[in-house]
Amino acid sequence: MIKTISTLRKSANMFSDEQLQTFSKYNAQAASALREERKKPLYQDAEYADLDWDNLGFGLTPADYMYVMKCSKDGEFTEGELSPYGNIQLSPSAGAIYEGTKAYRNENGKLLLFRPDQNAMRMKIGAERMLMPSPSVDQFVLAVKQTAFANKRWVPPSGKGSLYIRPLLMGSGPILGLGPAPEYTFIVYASPVGNYFKEGTAALNLYVEEEYVRAAPGGAGGVKSITNYAPVLKALSRAKSRGFSDVLYLDSVKKKYLEEASSCNVFVVKGRTISTPATNGTILEGVTRKSVMEIASDLGYKVVEKAVPVDELMDADEVFCTGTAVGVAPVGTITYQDKRTEYETGDESVCQKLRSALVSIQTGVTEDTKGWVTCLN
Template sequence: MVQGSSYICSLVQSLRSASFPSKLANYSGYTSRAASNSLRHPSTYSEDEYADVDWDKLGFGLTPTDYMYVMRCSKDDNFKEGRLSRYANIEISPSAGVLNYGQGIYEGTKANRTEDGRILLFRPDQNATRMMHGAERMCMPSPSIQQFVDAVKETVFANKRWIPPPGKGSLYVRPLLVGTGPILGLAPAPEYTFLVYASPVRNYFKEGTAPLNLYIDEEFVRASPGGAGGVKTITNYAPVLKAIARAKDRGFSDVLYLDAVNRKYLEEAKLITKEPRWTIYREIVSQLLL
């Protein structure tokens, strides 16, 4: 269900406009490819591979796992060699670029078990491509696609016992690229850290796979022309917390944002990416018109 039936005409107009599909085409490099990387050949596995987790009660929250992957470089250098270390807090300067100026981006992907014992990754190479694009926009060096994918694989292997059984959830993998070097004036940080950690999760929304109850926000916008809305920078997320809290207080699952210029065309939902978004919006309009 979507709040605001008065928006039906605007929704239809935005979905039928020629510019909307063409914008999606610009993101063809991020096309979803389920089960794009198999981490091992089919084999059976025993129960002792699993961590001590009640998989039936798993939600979408942080469950610390065993290892994380860390790699560092200076602003004028390239990432070279990283390593696994035990999952733990990291030490960072109070004047780090990420703390003072928000110089950081992140990605999110998942690893799943199959019934025949394989472990599959979801499009890590596409996440790597998007991180490289975001790093260029945020004036940061970025790991290569191969470095990114290798780091994700190593993190998943090291935390294999935390991957839920088939049908019980996924191992969510969070790669981070942040400016950790100290900087006082507004400028790129002198040092950067690429870090990958993981946590077992289930559905993000409490509704699971059931339809979501969405709220159309008329006050706040998600992105604006010329901004960094097309980049997965950490600075894009805190500003939506107020809109999300307000929507949830009113009984909604998530927020649909309008465009920043006309405030009448659907721009995006907080947790829906480009191609799935087109399908979901089309279904929303179909339901409203019935």
């Protein structure tokens, strides 16, 4: 080691001060040029990426670009920029909350976004709960638009999937004690996806979990953060090993009221009444959930937000789940205390009517009279 250091010193002494200054100046110019080059996204001319769209699953297939925006401890976000998708430098003590929205391609090839402002507001509310700064609604929506447009060749053809867009807010500055991070980073990246569940559009088989809970009153169950999803992994893994699609969780106090599934909200149908657990801080207030409730009311159904007893599942006509990732998914069976109950599914089901109405708006098949859809080109 001593010999190596001595050799390096001798090598350094071989250069004159003028040569070293020239070398440093060259390095600075090269670094500056590289930074400027990274600010200029090289958009791909191809209409579509080279991908097997007919066999698109729900896994990470990174699109070309992501959007990155920094925030210092004063709470002000700097101007963000697009950069090629890739690894980022991150403090080991980082924490994150995130969102999920989608871009669709209509039959004419136009790119459509569905209610990104709602995701922006939900992130803002969640960030306040976690004592984090967050982008403004306008900053958030602009970042999503830029990311979607930059990755337009990764948006599947109409009817073959969607571009899942993941806005991510994390504490990226180092901190050892318990407290807010000194720096935050906002990132938006994208991935083309197909159906979330392996069943595709087939009916799901749910298992009512009685041992584990996902959230408790006063906690952060209503915040879309990584801490909200880690608790479900063990129960979900166990249920899938037994052949179930997902887990349906109960409240943590009495364990007699429905909450939500691992990654989606739940609805119970009886006649013309559609019930769903009220958002009381322990479940996520989904954008798809809110949209489906409004569509159902427009179609003449009575929509009720309330504490839904698990016993109501035994007498329900239908059960379905909603979420950005899952869309509107029918439930074929639910197993509770070793008793399996079957539900109505199919083309004439309430679930299918609501799904068709929602997808028609999202993909531009029917006129958007609610101002939910933004066309990018």
